[in-house]
Amino acid sequence: MNKSVVVIMTLLTFCGSCGKNEDQNPPETENRYTMPEESEKHEGTWLQWPHQYQYGVAYRNSLDPTWIAMTQALVTSEKVHIIAYNEAEKNRITGLLNSAGIPLTNVDFKIYKTDDVWIRDNGPIYVRDKNGNLVIQDWGFNAWGEKIDDQSGDPIQFTNCNSIPSKIGKDQNIKVVDINSIMINEGGSVEIDGKGTLMACKSSILNNNRNPGMTQAQAEELFSKYLGVTNFIWLDGQAGLELTDQHIDGFARFGNASTIVTMNTDDLLDFDVKQSDINKLFSAKDKNGNPYTFLKVPLTLHNVKKTDGTDLGYKGSYINYYIANNKILVPNYNDPNDAVANGIIQTLYPTRTVVGIDVRNLYENGGMVHCVTQQQPAN
Template identity: 30%
Template sequence: MPHEGVRQDRLWVAWPTKGYTLGDTAEDAATARRTWAAVANAAAQFQRVTVVACPQDVDVARHHLSAAVEIRARGIDDAWIRDAGPTFVTDGPRLGAVTWVFNGWGAQEWATWDLDATLGPAVAQWAGAERVDSDLVNEGGGIHVDGEGTVLVTETVQLDPGRNPGLSRADVETELARTLGATHAIWLPRGLTRDSATYGTRGHVDIVATFAEPGVVLLHDQRDDGHPDHAVTAAVRAVLADAVDARGKPLELVDLPAPRTLRDADGWVDHSYVNHVLVNGAVIACAFDDPHDVEAVAVLRDAYPGREVVTVDARPLFERGGGIHCITQQQPAVPPV
């Protein structure tokens, strides 16, 4: 699996269709559609974007999306394609798509996944990728790679009894090596607090830490000791500070501030600037109408020199359980045969 910053062929997005992603009112649905479209339209300024939408949603999606965005019609349960879709890998001119087992983030009672369980193979076929099928229950939001053999994972996701009962670290690492070419795993203890609650993923890494480049990790930094993620950040930082990558080199840690906002109507927020996505020549980044937005954009500009930083208000996404990285999946470009 290459680093997210390599040249991409396209970005995949899934369109919100029902349930909590749309919300309870027409106003909620309009907000969701506007936000998903804002991410897709921002990315389409830089590269190809394909949106997967239920057949009954194609017309409303077309209304919100720019003409540059391609739409593919297929039944889906939810709009988090990072998790239900495939993870793309490359081998020279060959494009592969790892199709994990998806079971609704550990068979959670509120989730449905009959259609999403087969989204990975469908996207792989559309992309013209060779399938790399896996028996591991996993999601794209539960991994981050440096492209040189190192993968970040969390104990609460890959070792979750609701996902992979009975599997050991060694079992998971063997499968990640086979599917992603990741020969060295760094196990973080857990994810953020709200993401570990009832309606979370139980600890996805993509709101906690990511590789800006090999050897450099952007880390969610909750600076307010009144927020429970202050302790989470400290524990994750301790692991990363002692870790080395697949080359045996220590990691450089770069802090991305958590927003100053600590709570919303439902409790502690897990708003995170780490949950951005890279596209060709740009970073599509989360904004929260927060005093720390400016600092976060500056950090991202420094971390990704030569890329434009484009922000989208991600509060409607996080209210529904994810962020910009969660609703997207990059497909790397491969050289012609």
């Protein structure tokens, strides 16, 4: 994301052995949880609908069409769980969906106050415990290292978004594993191949604005324990480059257990990925020591322009797509390379249909489709 930002809040200090309940203090050698890979069957997808209460009506209205398009694509794939700020917003959203002719059979609503739309980063992380039961992990969220402001330029609160996983768990009667006091970790910071490998940029995790003093070994121990991974692909990333301190899911994703979807070297450099990180990415190996296959998707041909014609001054990435049960939601930008990217990504998912989602207005804030969706695996 590219929004400049500032927020004040005390970051809880990492403590690897001071968990507040038994779920935070399992035997150190035991991997108690496993995170399903995104392409596994979903029960549904979670969306936090844009509202006016943080950034104003114009912001909300500019993003509504993207959320309508995502809902339209997803309702024929799986359930769509929409988080609305209040009853008035629920009624407004219902009206938008009805006007678009979208059936509500597969749609349900939860009324929770939210601070923003980025549910990939603040929402529930669904994992399976050692008995195969689905549980929710509630990792700490502090607005990407305490840096974002509201429409008036004042620091925003992010406690509403940070409380979303626990609220969902309570409503669904699903066990919630509280990791807030152990580690700050956004969902967009990590990629999982479903076979024991995690890919991430150190800059968005091993950063004193999230986890002061945490070492790489400590982070790996936590990821092994809570996500069930044993092999790590670490890129350095660039702290301060943009809002997220360079989330991995903007430029490199696991398309499947053997494929990394990314860009060619020139486009990665244009996307501000360091050459040293590009070298590490292309030399990555899975937990068995096998090299990955790389599917390379171009950036947009032109700089992205919002729907009102405003030139954002940078190109758009297609890598931040979302894998649903029978659809692939790919960010699109009204650019000649939309069709090229959609076609390349389609080759990786022959049993799913690629749907282009216009994210031009959302992209002003740095995010794309993957950033604003969160999967709930099937039981």
